[in-house]
Amino acid sequence: MTLHLHDSAAGAVREFAPLVPGQVGIYVCGATPQGSPHLGHVRAQVVFDVLRRWLVRSGYEVTLVRNVTDIDDKILAKAAEAGTEWWAHAYRFEREFSAAYAALGVLPPTVEPRATGHVPEMVELIQRLVERGHAYAAADGSGDVYFDVRSWPAYGELTHQRLDDMEPAADADPRGKRDPRDFALWKGAKPGEPATASWATPWGRGRPGWHLECSAMAGRYLGPRFDVHGGGLDLRFPHHENEQAQSRAAGDGFANFWLHNHFVTMSGEKMSKSLGNVLGVPHLLETHRAVVLRYYLVSGHYRTHLEHSENSLVEAEAAYSRLEGLLRRAAERLGGLAAGEVPAAFAAAMDDDLATPTALAVLHETARAGNSALAAGDEAALRTAAGQLRAGLDVLGLDPFAEPWASQTTGSDAARTALDVLVRARLEDRATARATKDFATADAVRDSLKSAGIVIEDTPTGARWALEGEQ
Numbered sequence: 001m002t003l004h005l006h007d008s009a010a011g012a013v014r015e016f017a018p019l020v021p022g023q024v025g026i027y028v029c030g031a032t033p034q035g036s037p038h039l040g041h042v043r044a045q046v047v048f049d050v051l052r053r054w055l056v057r058s059g060y061e062v063t064l065v066r067n068v069t070d071i072d073d074k075i076l077a078k079a080a081e082a083g084t085e086w087w088a089h090a091y092r093f094e095r096e097f098s099a100a101y102a103a104l105g106v107l108p109p110t111v112e113p114r115a116t117g118h119v120p121e122m123v124e125l126i127q128r129l130v131e132r133g134h135a136y137a138a139a140d141g142s143g144d145v146y147f148d149v150r151s152w153p154a155y156g157e158l159t160h161q162r163l164d165d166m167e168p169a170a171d172a173d174p175r176g177k178r179d180p181r182d183f184a185l186w187k188g189a190k191p192g193e194p195a196t197a198s199w200a201t202p203w204g205r206g207r208p209g210w211h212l213e214c215s216a217m218a219g220r221y222l223g224p225r226f227d228v229h230g231g232g233l234d235l236r237f238p239h240h241e242n243e244q245a246q247s248r249a250a251g252d253g254f255a256n257f258w259l260h261n262h263f264v265t266m267s268g269e270k271m272s273k274s275l276g277n278v279l280g281v282p283h284l285l286e287t288h289r290a291v292v293l294r295y296y297l298v299s300g301h302y303r304t305h306l307e308h309s310e311n312s313l314v315e316a317e318a319a320y321s322r323l324e325g326l327l328r329r330a331a332e333r334l335g336g337l338a339a340g341e342v343p344a345a346f347a348a349a350m351d352d353d354l355a356t357p358t359a360l361a362v363l364h365e366t367a368r369a370g371n372s373a374l375a376a377g378d379e380a381a382l383r384t385a386a387g388q389l390r391a392g393l394d395v396l397g398l399d400p401f402a403e404p405w406a407s408q409t410t411g412s413d414a415a416r417t418a419l420d421v422l423v424r425a426r427l428e429d430r431a432t433a434r435a436t437k438d439f440a441t442a443d444a445v446r447d448s449l450k451s452a453g454i455v456i457e458d459t460p461t462g463a464r465w466a467l468e469g470e471q
């Protein structure tokens, strides 16, 4: 089977074929850094990071562009509230987003363009639209420039909507518009706004409309036509519909596939700053390992919502510890461990529209096979299973021996060595007690270790220990 992806524009799963053999260009809508990142924001980036890793593993060269919308009405409003410069506000939270992505093992994009650095590309795109009769300067002299939806019969094609059924675009004063559904490409500067928040254009000073930014940046780095455009489900309309309309109306083919991730939800509702039901990433990292948060995000299919609960993170910790535990024991037994090929069933699941829940189930099967091989002393089978497990986890960004996780465990490795010395001493006491048939003492040792979360397994070569959930 080859890779198949659900294309939201087609409303169906389609076979994926890159426009240029061997190369894939992906554009993912990044953050509007008006506040701190929450778990939902990170889910979106983890989803496209997994797609990228799977494409790379499948032999493609991937260019991934993720923008930062560093100028926006909400940023201006929040900065004014906080009494800071908008650009300082945006950059502060941009850094928080970068830190959250890095903490969860999201690989840096190939390039991360900021909207404010691409005004010339935006002006050029508007000019093309004006020349082709698809954009016009507002009649009220506000300096706004609008996309003329009636001039583009394909408007609505991405989300399968008819123009007549659509609501007015609420992004600017409707008085300057030819049609209330026309959306702003460019927003004229208003009195009282900071001078630094506007740029000179043929239509006067102003700042970019949100949709225009993404079209301009995608075009700059990926060209007029590219393979995949991604983002959260909430961006399908109006953001992505408008991106596609303006790029195609300007003569660009734009995205070949549209992928949309579903939400992290709480009580069934999208985790969202405006609803106030957010869990900040730094806050979650105080009580959960980053790799476990990532395991949890990957454990759901990207097209289904992921209802957050504390219990699901506890389950993720137990499930990931099982996989990690086998890898650590295998590395210990084999004196190191190389990644191998992913299991065939894992590849089939990933090719089936990134079916990560199935892919993870395959990895748990692989770990079980590894555990049996370990117990049976079959090193060849153990090497194969553990190598496959590492390869699969690497695709999901969860390989404990790869960065960023490998260096994070250095400290705990030292702690683990110390623990090993202490536990082994207790195991020797137990062995001595058993040898003298003092079973009461032997059992007391076992019980006291158990109450500390340490389980003992008696093997033909002596007793071994593991942390609960790891065995």
Ligand SMILES: Nc1ncnc2c1ncn2[C@@H]1O[C@H](COP(=O)(O)OP(=O)(O)OP(=O)(O)O)[C@@H](O)[C@H]1O
Pocket (backbone or CB within 6 Å): 029, 030, 031, 032, 033, 039, 040, 041, 042, 043, 044, 231, 232, 233, 234, 235, 261, 262, 263, 264, 265, 270, 271, 272, 273, 274
């Ligand atoms: N709860 C969520 N689950 C999954 N993805 C999300 C969630 N919230 C936002 N995203 C995605 O994160 C990316 C960056 O979003 P953006 O900065 O525009 O935030 P937003 O949607 O305005 O967030 P909020 O609703 O919290 O204000 C987008 O692709 C968006 O769809």
Ligand SMILES: [Zn+2]
Pocket (backbone or CB within 6 Å): 028, 029, 030, 214, 231, 239, 243
């Ligand atoms: Zn976008």
